[in-house]
Amino acid sequence: MQPHHQAIALAVTWLATxxxxxxxxxxxxxxxxxxxxxxxxxVQQALHTAQIKDLERAVADKRAELAYLQAHFDNxxxxxxxxxxxxxxRIMSYTGLAVARADFEALVSASETxxxxxxxxxxxxxxxxxxRRAEQQATYLRSLALRVQSELEANAATSVTGEVA
Numbered sequence: 058m059q060p061h062h063q064a065i066a067l068a069v070t071w072l073a074t075x076x077x078x079x080x081x082x083x084x085x086x087x088x089x090x091x092x093x094x095x096x097x098x099x100v101q102q103a104l105h106t107a108q109i110k111d112l113e114r115a116v117a118d119k120r121a122e123l124a125y126l127q128a129h130f131d132n133x134x135x136x137x138x139x140x141x142x143x144x145x146x147r148i149m150s151y152t153g154l155a156v157a158r159a160d161f162e163a164l165v166s167a168s169e170t171x172x173x174x175x176x177x178x179x180x181x182x183x184x185x186x187x188x189r190r191a192e193q194q195a196t197y198l199r200s201l202a203l204r205v206q207s208e209l210e211a212n213a214a215t216s217v218t219g220e221v222a
Contacts, residue, residue, distance in 0.1 A: 130187075134194070137167060141201065148208065156205050164202035171195035 175191045178184040
């Protein structure tokens with residue numbers, strides 16, 4: 058092959074390389090871009106999975122806390138119920154005055170506490186059962202407090218009348 062033929066072949070090869078090089082670079086760039094997008098999606102999916110697990114753990118913790126608070130509330134309500142039963146038994150079993158002013162004030166305070174619980178729980182979703190229960194118990198405590206108050210007033214009136222006579 059003659060030197061000028063070699064120069065022409067080299068020039069044609071060089072021109073073909075110049076034409077093919079942008080095509081090859083474009084294909085490489087597209088491939089790298091799609092790999093980067095895939096890696097980004099995988100990283101984002103891993104972050105979302107971690108966030109979901111954290112949120113699920115937080116929800117489980119809140120459920121456990123709610124269960125604890127409900128059990129604590131049930132225990133306190135049972136203690137109040139037992140106190141009410143005891144007070145009622147004391148009132149009904151004695152012929153004389155079985156209650157004192159402090160008992161009346163304790164009943165009024167418990168009734169106010171239950172009313173506060175009703176107003177607080179009224180705003181929470183899913184607490185309708187507790188709201189009704191607390192309302193019933195507050196009403197019962199108020200009526201019991203009124204009976205105790207009337208007993209105290211009746212006793213005070215008889216003691217004043219007895220002292221005057």
